[in-house]
Amino acid sequence: MNRPPTEITRRRALRAIGGVGTAAAALSGCLSPISRSDRCPGSDEGTLDLDDATATGVSNEFSTPLDGLPHATRVTVADALETEPGDATARGYYRPDPRTEYVVAGPGAGYYRLRVTERDRVRTTGYEYAVEIDIDDSALPDRGAVRSVAEIPAHDRDSLRGAIGNPGLLHAPHYTSFSVVFAYEDADARDRSVFIPGRDTRYLEWDGVPLRLTFEERRTVTIASATVNTERVATSPDGFREHVGERRGVVLDSLPPEQRDVVNRAIDGTYAECEPYSEPFGDLRDRLSTRDGGAAPLVRYDGDWYFCQLS
Structure with missing residues (x-):
């Protein structure tokens, strides 16, 4: 999620006036950022990236x-x-x-x-078939043995659509096969299905694309509402950005100068420190971390939203 090249970032503005937080760089833990290519001998590296979070983004x-x-x-x-x-x-x-x-x-x-x-x-019997897409014409049987998808029962069509998810994939060059399970708890629906082992339907034409279905296995599956x-x-x-930000974001307000320096540097690149972290960076990491050990995906700072990456 790159920024527009014409945008003047805070960090560039800071560089233009000679930078901010020089005194903070002398604090324990080395508050000045280091390059990703630099190593942290004997300790781990912590990083913070803040990228502009547009409403579209x-x-x-x-x-x-x-x-x-x-x-x-x-x-x-x-x-x-x-x-x-x-x-x-x-x-x-x-x-x-x-x-x-x-x-x-x-x-x-x-x-x-x-x-x-x-x-x-409920548990019931499902019949799994492998589906090959766009079979070569020479491998197809007589046209009478190739059924149109429109001709098969509606519940069989729904199973095929449910399995592939997006029928547009039938025309995708990289998508050559998928698996489908035909499973019905209603005995009448199961009896009307054309995809029960031993029945004749093995070739279909779907949106002009020939398919070959091969029975794989019979297994117990789950049907639910x-x-x-x-x-x-x-x-x-x-409005959506504000909603997500309120639910999952962190507002960075009332920051001391040392932490503002870290945030300003992270906005225009990657801020990094070796362990043990400086107190400003360590406290900022705690504020951005979530209970599950991750990081808040969004950060609001000086009225703007940013995507947050913390490692």
């Missing part, structure tokens, strides 16, 4: 467009967004799994927090 980092979600998740989230409570439920082997906390959806820039809860888990709840948290990228 925060949106890209912490949210996913609705169209970018996998098929099973996208359908259920879209259904939830159309309801007044903001809830929708789907059931099956391929069920909603957003793998993102926030989704952005139109019209307009609406940002929604997603919560998923599962219930009513998943309910997606959508809560709108912002109506613009700026």
Whole structure:
């Protein structure tokens, strides 16, 4: 996440007037930054990077467009967004799994927090098939043996879409195969499936792309109901940045001069120290660290937001 080349950073401004914090550099722990290429003999190196966090950058980092979600998740989230409570439920082997906390959806820039809860888990038999994409025409049987995806039962189509996530991958040169599990707890749905071992369907045409399906194994899988709840948290990228910052960011205010010097240097590059750290850097690290041993992803300093990398 690089800054625009025309932006005058704080550190460049400081350099222009000869720098700040010269006296602090003499403190124990060596407050002056060192190059990444320098080594810390006999001790570890700690670093701090602060990069400009634009509203667009925060949106890209912490949210996913609705169209970018996998098929099973996208359908259920879209259904939830159309309801007044903001809830929708789907059931099956391929069920909603957003793998993102926030989704952005139109019209307009609406940002929604997603919560998923599962219930009513049952075990049933699943049939796993390997799917080869874009089979050479010479390997295909007579055209009568190649069925269109539109001709197979809807629940089989949903399993295929759930497995691949994004059907656009059928046309991606690097994407040559995937695996799909057909699993249905309802006996009637299972009986109507064309993908039960021993049945004839082995070749499909999907969006003009020929596929070959090969049965791999029969195994026990889990089917469950998943309910997606959508809560709108912002109506613009700026508002979303403030929301994420309030939840996961750290505001660096009332800093003593020595810590301001560290932050100003980190804004325009990498600030680094060898252990044992100076008191200003050590205290700043404690302030930026989270309970799980990581670091706050966002930092607000002098009214601006920054992406934080602490190591």
